[in-house]
Structures are given as C-alpha cells and as structure tokens.
Amino acid sequence: MEEMKEITAEELKQRLEKGEKLNLIDVREDEEVAYGMIPGAKHIKMGEIPHRLEEFNKEEEYIFICRSGVRSENVCRYLQELGYSVCNMVGGMLAWEGEVE
Template identity: 50%
Template sequence: MADLPSVPAALVPAGVVVLDVREDDEWAAGHIDGALHIPMGQVPQRVQELPADDELHVICRSGGRSARVVAWLQENGYDAVNVAGGMGAWADAGRPMVADDGREPGVL
C-alpha cells in the first residue's frame, strides 16, 4: 500500500469530500464537520452513498484503515486519497473538529 496516493492531514484542502471510516464511537468523540461517515466494514455495502465524480479524502484514526479503504475504492473505480496520519495528525495540526454531544472534540 506504499504506492497509494496520500496527503498529510495538515494539507487536506478545504471543501474536499472527506470520508471518515472510523467506528461510531470514534466519530462521536470528534470528527471533521461535513465529513461523510461510513465505518470501514460498511463501505462495500454503502459505496453507492459516495459521490462517484469527486476525489475522496479517506481518513481514520491513524491512517491504516483508511489506506485499506483507499485501495479498495481505487480497485472499484473511485478517485481516493489516504489522509496520512489520520485524525491524530489532523488534531495535532490544529485542524477543526466537532463532537456529536457538544463536548470538546477529541480523537479516540
């Protein structure tokens, strides 16, 4: 998977489609406002929910799950990029996050 396209979390452009593949509890604790949330195990069954014509920036906690999803999406005709370092790197870069319950967002 080393040859997968990736972008550092600090350099993800504003306005792109972000697909968060973490589990529900991770998402609830803190996520990117406006991101699509489909846990990794549900992506094959829910792939029709993804925009077919947009580049997808796929994120998880640290970059491992998202890399596997990027590989699968590319094999299935999607333009997908892994967000290197995941939500941990996103938070470290000071990028904005929201939490579902109104608390201070964080990364599980």
C-alpha cells in the first residue's frame, strides 16, 4: 500500500502563516467543531465523505483533521485508495496550538 503523507500541527501552522493556500478538511462531528476549527478549514463529517466525493478534485491535495488524528487517518486511507491526494494532520486538534475560529 502506498505510504500516506502526514503533516504535524506545527508544520501546518507554519505553512498557513506563510500564506499558503491549503485545502483543509475537518472531519469531526458538529459538537466538536463548535469549539473551533482551524481558520479556513471546511467541515465535512467523516461519515459524509463517501457521499460528497464530488467536492474533491484529484488534481489537488487535501489535508484532513480530526480530534486526535485517528479518524482523519482512516479518511485519508479511504480517499487514497480512490486515487485522491491526501495528507493526515498527525495528533489532530489536540496538537493544534494555532488560532481557531
């Protein structure tokens, strides 16, 4: 199986601070994202991903985020098998020290 790309919360924060345009997808549940998401992230619950594949472009990379990095890793494996370019934020929001909105 192809190795999965990963990014740490700190690396992601640095890339965003440089002004990079990244596709961030938060796969947590509604009550979890209520406490704040990384600015610019799009909320698509894990269970909705299979029904919303048309929102993803195979030419672009997507970074997936959850609370601890486990659900987002599962989403990444699923999408990678379908041919999408994905990256998992290791440690999830528990590791995120940047701003939230």
